[in-house]
Each structure stands twice: as structure tokens, then as C-alpha cells.
Amino acid sequence: MDAIVKIDNLRVEYRGRELGSGTKVALNGLNLEVYPGEVFGFLGPNGAGKTTTMNVLLGFVHPAAGAAYLFGVNVREPIARQRIGYLPELTYYYKFLSAEELLRFYARIFALPRVEADRRIDQVLRLVELEPARRRPIKTYSKGMQQRVGLAQALINNPDLLILDEPTSGLDPLGRTKVREIIQRLKQEGKTVFFSSHELGEVETVCDRVAILCQGRLLAQGAVDDLTRQYQGNLEQAFLRIIGHPPRP
Amino acid sequence: MPSPPWLLSLLLVICFTLALRLQSWYAAWPGNTAASADLLTVALGDSRQLFANYFFAEADAYFHSGYYPSIFDQPQSPGRPHVAETTDGESTADEEREADFLGKPRDWIERFGRNFFPTAHTHLKPADTGEILPWLELSADLDPHRVETYTVAAYWLRTRLGRVNEAEQFLRQGLRANPDSCEILFELGRVYAENRHDPDHARNLWELALRRWDAQSAEGRKPDRIVFGAIVSHLADLEAHTGRYAQAIQCLERLKTVSPAPAAIQKQIDDLKQRLAAGVH
Amino acid sequence: MNSLWAIASLVIKELYRRKDFYVLFILTVLITGLFGSISIFNDERIVRYLKAICLLLIWMAALVIAIVTTARQIPAEREQRTIFPLLAKPVTRAHVVGGKFLGCWLAAGIALVVFYVFFALLSGTREHTWPIANYAQALWLHWLMLAMVIALTLAGSVLFTAPSSNATICFIVTVGILLVGRHLNTVTLQLREPASSLVSVVYYLIPHLEFFDVRDLVIHDWPPIPWSACALATLYALAYTACFLLAAWWRFRRQPLN
Numbered sequence: 155m156d157a158i159v160k161i162d163n164l165r166v167e168y169r170g171r172e173l174g175s176g177t178k179v180a181l182n183g184l185n186l187e188v189y190p191g192e193v194f195g196f197l198g199p200n201g202a203g204k205t206t207t208m209n210v211l212l213g214f215v216h217p218a219a220g221a222a223y224l225f226g227v228n229v230r231e232p233i234a235r236q237r238i239g240y241l242p243e244l245t246y247y248y249k250f251l252s253a254e255e256l257l258r259f260y261a262r263i264f265a266l267p268r269v270e271a272d273r274r275i276d277q278v279l280r281l282v283e284l285e286p287a288r289r290r291p292i293k294t295y296s297k298g299m300q301q302r303v304g305l306a307q308a309l310i311n312n313p314d315l316l317i318l319d320e321p322t323s324g325l326d327p328l329g330r331t332k333v334r335e336i337i338q339r340l341k342q343e344g345k346t347v348f349f350s351s352h353e354l355g356e357v358e359t360v361c362d363r364v365a366i367l368c369q370g371r372l373l374a375q376g377a378v379d380d381l382t383r384q385y386q387g388n389l390e391q392a393f394l395r396i397i398g399h400p401p402r403p
Numbered sequence: 404m405p406s407p408p409w410l411l412s413l414l415l416v417i418c419f420t421l422a423l424r425l426q427s428w429y430a431a432w433p434g435n436t437a438a439s440a441d442l443l444t445v446a447l448g449d450s451r452q453l454f455a456n457y458f459f460a461e462a463d464a465y466f467h468s469g470y471y472p473s474i475f476d477q478p479q480s481p482g483r484p485h486v487a488e489t490t491d492g493e494s495t496a497d498e499e500r501e502a503d504f505l506g507k508p509r510d511w512i513e514r515f516g517r518n519f520f521p522t523a524h525t526h527l528k529p530a531d532t533g534e535i536l537p538w539l540e541l542s543a544d545l546d547p548h549r550v551e552t553y554t555v556a557a558y559w560l561r562t563r564l565g566r567v568n569e570a571e572q573f574l575r576q577g578l579r580a581n582p583d584s585c586e587i588l589f590e591l592g593r594v595y596a597e598n599r600h601d602p603d604h605a606r607n608l609w610e611l612a613l614r615r616w617d618a619q620s621a622e623g624r625k626p627d628r629i630v631f632g633a634i635v636s637h638l639a640d641l642e643a644h645t646g647r648y649a650q651a652i653q654c655l656e657r658l659k660t661v662s663p664a665p666a667a668i669q670k671q672i673d674d675l676k677q678r679l680a681a682g683v684h
Numbered sequence: 685m686n687s688l689w690a691i692a693s694l695v696i697k698e699l700y701r702r703k704d705f706y707v708l709f710i711l712t713v714l715i716t717g718l719f720g721s722i723s724i725f726n727d728e729r730i731v732r733y734l735k736a737i738c739l740l741l742i743w744m745a746a747l748v749i750a751i752v753t754t755a756r757q758i759p760a761e762r763e764q765r766t767i768f769p770l771l772a773k774p775v776t777r778a779h780v781v782g783g784k785f786l787g788c789w790l791a792a793g794i795a796l797v798v799f800y801v802f803f804a805l806l807s808g809t810r811e812h813t814w815p816i817a818n819y820a821q822a823l824w825l826h827w828l829m830l831a832m833v834i835a836l837t838l839a840g841s842v843l844f845t846a847p848s849s850n851a852t853i854c855f856i857v858t859v860g861i862l863l864v865g866r867h868l869n870t871v872t873l874q875l876r877e878p879a880s881s882l883v884s885v886v887y888y889l890i891p892h893l894e895f896f897d898v899r900d901l902v903i904h905d906w907p908p909i910p911w912s913a914c915a916l917a918t919l920y921a922l923a924y925t926a927c928f929l930l931a932a933w934w935r936f937r938r939q940p941l942n
């Protein structure tokens with residue numbers, strides 16, 4: 155089976171903005187593959203390179219070496235992003251628009267015909283439970299509602315791959331549950347989800363496979379069951395052992 | 404606690420009472436002169452003279468339908484605005500030469516750019532001359548002591564637009580701001596002589612203008628000799644036409660002192676002396 | 685192309701949801717009305733000063749709308765992080781630059797049409813003449829000038845971090861070119877080397893925005909400009925616009941987004 159996401163020996167460097175501050179390696183020799191229909195968890199402590207990896211996949215950051223592919227197309231090509239949906243960690247949308255207008259804007263970018271766009275807008279707003287607030291300006295939404303608008307815009311093109319950067323960050327327990335339910339529904343629909351999270355319990359519940367990253371290097375990857383069995387504990391304990399901070403007895 | 408409508412009504416009554424009290428106090432306040440109350444004066448300060456000059460030049464630009472030199476073209480431009488000249492609005496050959504301030508284009512940018520602004524020397528048609536007046540009025544508002552503004556506006560108002568009353572009114576406004584101005588008195592005299600056909604009134608005004616000129620000269624203020632020439636020459640004509648040859652000769656004698664052609668003036672004097680001797684009226 | 689139009693329509697929507705345009709239009713109408721109500725020596729036929737004031741206000745308002753709207757486009761996208769979900773779609777940075785330009789230019793064009801309709805009505809009711817060709821040329825050339833200004837501001841917005849400093853610089857540059865651009869070759873004659881050569885280079889390098897200012901021709905009822913000159917001016921404006929847009933894209937394409 156061909157990988158939907160393929161990262162090949164990726165290296166990303168950042169040059170410091172201050173004079174003479176040198177170059178910092180954000181990712182080094184990263185190799186990763188994500189297959190259709192799986193929910194893939196991307197884990198690591200803060201500054202491990204998770205968001206950088208996603209930024210490379212989305213074309214925001216250009217690698218110093220190596221390459222990344224979506225559906226077999228190099229991410230440098232805009233067409234590679236035709237079949238993906240992306241939810242950034244912090245969601246900010248055009249505040250002068252309503253949810254419906256925002257979704258119509260993104261639908262136009264994907265060149266969805268008017269009827270198809272209307273159908274998709276109704277569908278995703280129902281999915282994220284924002285139907286009653288669809289004509290209200292986004293600036294009046296709560297944080298949870300804004301996160302759900304973010305999810306709706308990520309789904310407007312009915313993507314085959316969803317890239318979610320910490321989708322439950324900053325949400326209350328109810329919001330987290332809703333987002334988790336949505337991810338599970340998407341999984342049932344056969345979508346591929348690639349998401350980063352600090353919530354290891356949540357990852358353990360919804361993910362098929364995970365990759366653990368630390369200081370720009372891939373330390374481990376595999377099925378959740380395999381990792382927990384190999385490291386004799388739950389995912390959190392396995393994670394801590396892998397990154398070199400074994401849990402206290 | 405009174406209800407909001409009552410409170411609002413009470414506040415409104417207080418406001419009106421205060422306004423009425425303050426209005427009567429302000430009317431009696433010595434600082435409330437026209438000058439201090441003028442918003443433009445307060446807002447612009449001394450820079451208003453600069454703006455007044457600009458608007459006067461704008462009137463000249465309008466007289467030429469926008470064909471006007473900028474500060475960068477000044478070395479080639481005429482020193483005195485055409486609008487200030489009491490001509491009939493037709494260009495002379497000299498004016499045409501002076502007005503060719505653009506010269507030949509020096510590069511393609513300049514040549515191409517000339518498609519987009521007026522590049523021909525024209526004067527406003529008589530019916531359109533009024534278009535210069537707003538800028539002159541604005542110039543006078545900003546600098547009431549700029550005498551030329553009143554005389555130029557009055558000239559165009561009475562000669563081209565037939566608005567004699569407005570011309571006189573504007574000149575009197577100028578006279579209030581510049582009571583010593585012999586130029587305004589002279590122009591006012593022309594209104595009476597040429598438009599109202601009232602030689603007595605015109606004579607009074609020109610004689611007054613002449614006295615003002617003499618007084619300024621005596622004070623060593625060096626008033627404009629051209630204006631002096633114009634006053635005595637017009638006064639001489641008026642006196643001659645009304646048969647007061649002796650007064651006309653006096654005026655021409657004075658004109659001779661400033662005229663570039665004294666021989667011609669002397670000829671006129673001799674002619675009048677003959678008439679006086681023959682008792683012709 | 686879809687992305688371009690989608691981004692452009694978003695900019696237009698933003699313009700008419702903000703109050704800038706309405707405030708400037710109402711101010712223009714009020715100030716022109718105020719000047720129009722003044723009686724100049726009881727002569728109702730005097731109209732050119734009113735046309736001049738109205739056109740001056742239109743030029744100022746259009747510049748403010750164009751520069752302020754454009755200057756905040758890309759910095760706001762980056763600051764509010766809306767650029768991330770946008771670029772995660774099949775949208776390139778060239779699309780963003782192009783779409784923003786198109787949106788700002790169309791928005792400025794819509795505003796200009798409203799302003800010029802008001803101007804035509806004002807002068808038509810006073811003069812009882814309708815020189816449509818002159819007005820159409822003035823509007824078209826004005827819009828072309830705004831294309832260059834918008835492209836320049838867009839290039840500035842990827843160069844300078846703060847929209848306010850970019851807007852100020854662009855405003856000064858634009859007004860400076862409009863006032864002295866035409867005369868720089870005269871200035872060179874009065875300068876010594878190397879200043880003379882330097883000013884010459886500037887003269888040949890800058891976009892001559894003053895070509896597009898035909899207010900004097902409209903105010904004083906001169907005949908329309910030759911259409912060939914209009915066509916050449918169009919090409920001139922498009923060339924400079926393309927240069928500025930290219931520069932903006934060149935700078936923006938590899939720029940870190942945060």
C-alpha cells in the first residue's frame with residue numbers, strides 16, 4: 155500500500171534572526187510514512203519538531219535537505235494540498251466573516267461548484283454542531299466554537315488526509331470530547347488523520363500508530379499496542395522511557 | 404431620585420440658560436473683534452499670508468485654464484500674474500513668449516507627460532472669468548492686507564462680469580482693512596467714473612487717493628509710482644472732460660515727473676493751455 | 685485562478701464591512717457641499733473651484749483607502765495567523781500576493797466609481813454639461829495610478845513589519861512623486877555631480893504617477909487626451925505594477941511566516 159504521507163530524510167534548519175546567532179537544526183534525518191485510513195499520532199515534548207514537520211508538509215517551511223510527499227506529490231507543489239485539511243494549533247479566522255462565509259471562501263479556493271459547496275457547508279457545520287450559529291460573526295464565538303470552525307474549514311473539501319496540530323489544546327473537557335468524537339467519526343469514514351498532541355491518553359484512545367520525536371530526531375514509531383507492550387506500561391510511560399525520562403516508581 | 408426624562412429636561416434648561424448668558428457676555432467681550440474671532444486666523448497664524456499668495460497665484464492659474472508654471476519653472480515664468488494686469492485678456496506677443504515656460508521637452512518622459520496637463524497658453528473666455536473669483540475671495544479672507552487681491556477682483560467683476568455692485572462692495576471691504584490704500588481708492592474711483600458715470604464721486608476718490616499717495620511719499624514709505632501715474636493720468640482725463648482745464652494741467656504737470664514720455668505729456672499740457680486761453684469748454 | 689478571485693473577493697468584503705470608505709465618502713460629500721453652498725459674488729455659474737476641491741478630496745480619499753487597505757493585508761494575515769489555514773489550501777504565495785493586489789485594486793476601483801459618480805453629478809448639475817469621455821479617462825487613469833500605488837504598498841508590506849510605517853512611507857513616496865516627479869529633470873540642471881546623476885537615476889526609475897493626474901484638464905474643460913496616450917499610459921502603469929508585484933512575491937516567497 156502506498157503511503158499518503160512520506161517524509162524522506164528530512165532536515166530543517168532555522169537561521170537565528172540576530173547577527174551571528176548561527177543555525178539551529180529543527181529536524182534531522184526524519185523518515186516517516188503514514189498509510190491510508192490510519193489515525194497517526196505525532197508525539198514529542200515541546201520543541202521536538204512536531205509543528206516544524208507539519209509546516210514542511212504544508213509547504214510553510216522549506217527543508218534544507220530531504221523531501222516530503224503527500225499522495226506521492228512533493229509538498230512544494232500546491233496541488234499536493236488539494237486533498238488535505240489542516241487545523242492549526244491556534245485558530246484565528248477572518249473576524250469580519252461568519253462561519254458560513256468563511257467556509258464559502260475556502261470552498262471557492264477549492265473550486266467547489268456552488269451546489270456542492272452549499273451541501274458541504276451544511277454537512278460540516280452539522281458535523282461540528284455549529285448550525286445554529288452559522289450566520290454569526292466568528293468574533294462572537296467562544297474558543298471551543300472557534301476550534302470547531304477550524305475543524306469545519308479543514309473538512310470543507312472532504313479531504314482524504316487531515317493534519318491536526320494539537321486539536322484539543324486549550325479546550326475544556328466537553329470540547330475535547332467533541333473533537334475526539336469527530337476524529338473517531340472521520341476514522342470510521344475512512345479518512346487518514348495525522349495529528350500531534352500532548353494528551354497521551356487521548357492519543358492512546360484514537361490512534362492506530364504513533365511516532366515519537368525528540369530534539370528533531372525520530373526516536374520510535376509503531377502501533378500503539380506494540381509500543382505499550384515493548385515498554386511494559388501505558389503510552390505515557392512508554393513515551394517517557396523513550397525520550398529518556400523514565401517514570402518514577 | 405428624579406426620572407431620566409426629567410433629569411434630561413433639567414440639564415437641557417441649564418444648558419440653554421448658560422448659553423444665553425454666555426452669548427450676551429461674549430458679545431460684550433472686548434476680545435471679540437472680527438480678527439480674533441476669525442477661525443482661519445486662529446488656525447493658520449502667520450502662515451495665512453503664504454496661503455493667500457498661493458490662492459492668488461491659483462486665480463492666475465485659473466485665468467490660464469490650468470496652464471501655469473510651478474516653482475520649478477519660475478525662472479522662465481512672468482514675474483507678474485497676468486490676472487493682475489488690466490488687459491482685455493488677449494495675449495500679446497510678449498506674453499506668449501513669456502508664457503512658453505515649458506520650452507522643448509528634454510526627454511521622453513517629459514514629452515509623454517505633456518499629454519496629461521494643460522500645455523497651451525489660453526485666457527478664460529469673458530463669460531468664464533468669474534472662475535478666478537473664489538480664489539481671490541479666499542486670498543482676501545486669508546490676508547486682508549493684500550491690496551492687489553481687491554483691485555484685481557474688482558477689475559474683473561466690473562469689466563467682464565458686469566457686477567459693479569459686487570466690485571464696489573469688495574473694494575470697500577478692502578478699504579476697511581486697508582484704509583490708507585491709494586490703489587483701492589483709485590480702483591473705486593474707476594468704478595464711479597467708468598461704470599456709474601459719476602465724475603464728482605470719482606474725482607473725490609482720486610483726489611483722496613492722491614493725498615494718501617503724497618502722505619505716504621512724505622513719510623518716506625516709497626509708494627508705487629505706477630499707481631501715482633495712473634491716478635494723476637485718470638484725474639487729468641476726468642478734469643479735461645469736465646472742462647476743468649486748470650486742474651487737468653496741474654495733474655499732467657505731476658504726471659510728467661513720472662512719465663517715461665514727458666514730451667507727449669507736455670504736448671497735452673500745451674493743448675489744454677491753448678483751450679484754457681481760448682475759453683473753450 | 686479560483687484562489688485569486690476568492691482572496692480578492694475577501695478583500696472587497698473586508699473593505700465594505702469596515703467604515704473607512706463610508707467615512708471618507710461622507711466627508712467628501714460634506715466638505716464639497718459646504719464649499720458649494722458658499723455664494724461667490726452671487727454668481728451661480730462659478731463651478732471650477734468646486735470641481736477642484738471635489739477632485740482633490742477624491743484623490744486624497746482614494747489614496748488613503750488604497751494605501752491603508754493594502755498596507756494591512758499581508759501583515760494582518762501573518763499577525764492573526766490566518767495565513768496558515770490559507771496556505772494549507774492549494775494556494776501559493778504568488779496567489780496571496782496576486783489575490784490581495786486584485787482585491788485591493790478592485791475595491792479601490794469600486795470606491796472610485798462611487799466618488800466619480802458623485803463628482804459627475806455635482807459638476808453636471810452646476811455646469812449642465814456631461815463630458816463623459818473626460819470623466820471616463822480621468823477615472824481610468826486614476827485607477828491605473830492606484831494599481832501602481834497598491835502594488836508598491838504591497839511590496840512595502842512584505843518589507844516593513846509595521847503596516848503603519850509602510851503606509852506612511854508609501855504615502856510620502858506617492859505624494860512626493862505626484863508633486864515633484866515631473867520636475868526632477870529640471871532639478872538635475874541646478875545640481876552638481878554626483879547629486880545630478882543620482883537625481884537623474886531617480887527620475888528615470890520612479891513610476892511617474894503624475895501622468896495619471898488629469899485633474900487640471902477635467903477642471904478647466906480641456907478636450908479629452910488622445911486615446912493613444914491613454915493606451916500607452918495603461919501599458920506604463922501595468923509594467924510598473926508588474927515590477928512591484930514581482931518584487932513583493934520575490935521577497936514573500938521564502939519569507940518565514942512568523
